[in-house]
Amino acid sequence: MAQTSALLSALKKHLRAAGITYADIAQALDLSEASIKRLFADQAFTLPRLEKVCELAGIELSDLVNIMQRQQRQVEQLTKEQEMEIASDIVLLMIAVSVINGFSYHDLLNHYNFAETDCIQKLAQLDRLKLIDLLPGNRIKLRIAPNFHWLPDGPIQRFFLEYVEKDFFDSRFDGASEKLLVLNGLLSSQGNRELQDKMEKLSLEFNAQLEKDRPISMDEKHGTTLVIAMRQWRYSLFEGYVKGSVKGNVKGK
Numbered sequence: 001m002a003q004t005s006a007l008l009s010a011l012k013k014h015l016r017a018a019g020i021t022y023a024d025i026a027q028a029l030d031l032s033e034a035s036i037k038r039l040f041a042d043q044a045f046t047l048p049r050l051e052k053v054c055e056l057a058g059i060e061l062s063d064l065v066n067i068m069q070r071q072q073r074q075v076e077q078l079t080k081e082q083e084m085e086i087a088s089d090i091v092l093l094m095i096a097v098s099v100i101n102g103f104s105y106h107d108l109l110n111h112y113n114f115a116e117t118d119c120i121q122k123l124a125q126l127d128r129l130k131l132i133d134l135l136p137g138n139r140i141k142l143r144i145a146p147n148f149h150w151l152p153d154g155p156i157q158r159f160f161l162e163y164v165e166k167d168f169f170d171s172r173f174d175g176a177s178e179k180l181l182v183l184n185g186l187l188s189s190q191g192n193r194e195l196q197d198k199m200e201k202l203s204l205e206f207n208a209q210l211e212k213d214r215p216i217s218m219d220e221k222h223g224t225t226l227v228i229a230m231r232q233w234r235y236s237l238f239e240g241y242v243k244g245s246v247k248g249n250v251k252g253k
Contacts, residue, residue, distance in 0.1 A: 003068075004043050010068035011050075012040065013147065014057055016201065017208040028056045075130055076145045080154055082129050087155040095122045096131060100148070101223070102214050105138040111218075147207060168225060177222070192232065199228050 015025075026033045029049055039045050045053070054061050078086075086096050091114070098108060108119055120138060127134040133141040150156045173180035187195070206226055213221060 007064065007068050008040060008043055008045070011053065011057070011064055013204075014059065014064070014067060015053075017204050018057055019205070020057060025053055025056065028052060075143055076148055077151060078129065078131070080151060082131075083151055083155040085125075085129065087159045089122075091118070092122050092125060093156070093159070095119070096126055099123075099126065099132055099140050099142065100144065101210070102221075103140075103218070105140060107218050147204065149203075168227070177224075192230070195230060199230065202228065 015021075022033045022036045026036045029036065029052055031039075039049070051061055054064055059067075086093050094112065095103075095108060095114075098111070103111065105119065105123065108114060109116065114122075120134075123132065123134050123138065123140065126132045130143055132143055135141055171178060
């Protein structure tokens with residue numbers, strides 16, 4: 001039963017990354033969407049139906065088994081202690097972020113001014129932290145899941161907020177590879193949750209695009225950062241004009 005659960009979990013992650021919905025599966029299997037949801041909830045797929053869903057997702061059943069086995073060995077998050085160790089060493093952090101983004105050992109040496117011995121030492125440290133497997137010939141095998149992410153408000157996220165935030169936003173965002181949207185409005189709690197779910201789906205699409213672009217030469221790729229944020233908040237500049245605010249009412253002159 002545990003293997004069935006892991007197999008369907010791997011399938012659902014692959015379907016989300018591919019943008020395939022329950023409605024799409026229902027149409028392919030000639031069932032209702034509610035029936036598809038029950039099949040996943042009860043883990044009651046027959047082999048022919050499972051093969052049909054794999055066909056819809058563009059993979060073989062054997063591919064799904066391989067995906068499941070990789071995910072069982074993969075890490076979705078590090079511990080706070082592991083992140084603290086990485087965040088406390090700028091070179092280690094640079095190498096960690098780089099290998100997550102597909103850098104090989106030779107890419108690291110070509111891109112950064114690292115001594116070979118230092119680079120190997122840091123990679124061995126990442127191996128010990130379970131982020132990678134350092135293989136013979138200094139080949140790097142990632143151990144992270146497709147949905148890997150740093151701890152919310154963890155050491156690495158705080159590092160980037162403190163040191164990178166000003167640098168990142170020091171742009172007019174009018175270049176061909178840049179875009180900035182600032183949206184304001186009134187949302188219900190339910191509407192807020194629905195948008196947060198869509199943000200999660202966008203993060204999966206971002207990771208899927210990383211995987212799609214992974215075979216492309218490093219010379220053709222560029223470091224890209226996507227920041228998605230949402231909170232119930234209003235400008236402090238407006239506070240004095242809101243009835244009942246701490247600052248009280250401000251009368252216009």
